[in-house]
Amino acid sequence: MSADLLLVLDKRDMLVRLEGKALRVERPDGAMQRVPLGMLGMVVVHGAPAVTCDVWRALAERFIPAVLAPVRTQGTAWLGAGLSMAIQVRCRQHELARDPAATLAVARQWIRLKLTMQRQLLAALPPPVNAAPTGEIRAALERELAALAEVESVAALMGVEGAAAAAWYGWLAAHLPAPWKFIGRNRRPPRDPVNALLSLGYTLLGAEMLSAVQEAGLDPALGFLHGIVPGRESLVLDLIEPLRPGVDALILRLLDQVLTPAHFTRHPVQGCRLDKEGRGLFYPAWANTRRYWPLPLAPAAGLGDWTAVSAEAQVDQSLRIQCRRMIRMLRSLLRAPDDAAGDEKGETDG
Secondary structure, three states, rough: OOOOEEEOOOOOEEEEEOOOOEEEEEEEOEEEEEEEHHHHEEEEEOOOOOHHHHHHHOOOOOOEEEEEEEEOOEEEEEOOOOOOOOHHHHHEEEEHHHHHHHHHHHHHHHHHHHHHHHHHHHHHHHHOOOOOHHHHHHHHHHHHHHHHHOOOHHHHHHHHHHHHHHHHHHHHHHOOOOHHHHOOOOOOOOOOOOHHHHHHHHHHHHHHHHHHHHHOOOOOOOOOOOOOOOOOHHHHHOOOOOOOOHHHHHHHHEEEEEHHHHHHEEEEOOEEEOOOOHHHHHHHHHHHHHHHOOOOOOEEOOOOOOEEEEOOOOOOOOOHHHHHHHHHHHHHHHOOHHHHHHHHHHHHHH
8 A cells, every 4th residue: 555645734623533544534514534544645734723642643653744834933843753763773873973074975975966966857857938047057066066076074065065056046046937036045934936835845855854764763863964953853954955856846847837926925924835725736746746756766886876867767756765765875874784674675665
């Protein structure tokens, strides 16, 4: 049974409770829906529906990610299962994080793969409708990829990533039609529709990765690229870096074809957000993208060498598997003794 279903709870008077091995969703109009837990891939909550405690327990036990979308001035929350009992993996993670050379090697891998994915996305996009300098962004990505070999600290690596990100979003600003009013990345809160979509997509991606990190027994707060900040899942931010271009690919496909600027609300404090009609269009597209990730990963030479593959390649393209492959890459770098068996299981489990 495939865990592909995306459940969006967005009505105030909605009641969700556990009924056997399924969620019973009761809607204000009297309609009822049963969602088997074995088919559920993610839960997203907008507003304040009533959800019983046993539902959250059942989701956590099955490592089903849940996202609580922002409400007024409150930020997004990721809900997960907490740390597993695989203490050896976390010990090795903490040991490696104390080694500057090892930390740099791991962090460099994430950025190398992210820039590779951006380059592949750029090659797959149709020709721009305006004078967007495609050659310039391609040269910028190649330049930053070459610079990775020369960096000698994580701080310098973050500088390379920042320069590449600025070039990427700058190119998007030139690539996108003027009505979208995108001039670069902003957040907390996002101030335009494109940034609202990017923030939402990255948030959903992060929730998926947090579930994979917790399932693997890793410490989500200890990253290699992103530093330690109280209350931040730095390892999750590390591991989603190579997958962010997949979110960008989805957003670029939705603009004008599915969503228009009229599908967004704007508030001086809460920023720009999808309205209810827009969410009804976005989430089915996200659910399909979870099944068929636009830029899937595959091993190139060995466990520590991964690259992008074409969307037509005969590999499992679900986002859940992409997250597990990122975990597999990290575990190979950690050299945990039980990696082989765990990795094989991660590749076959849906």
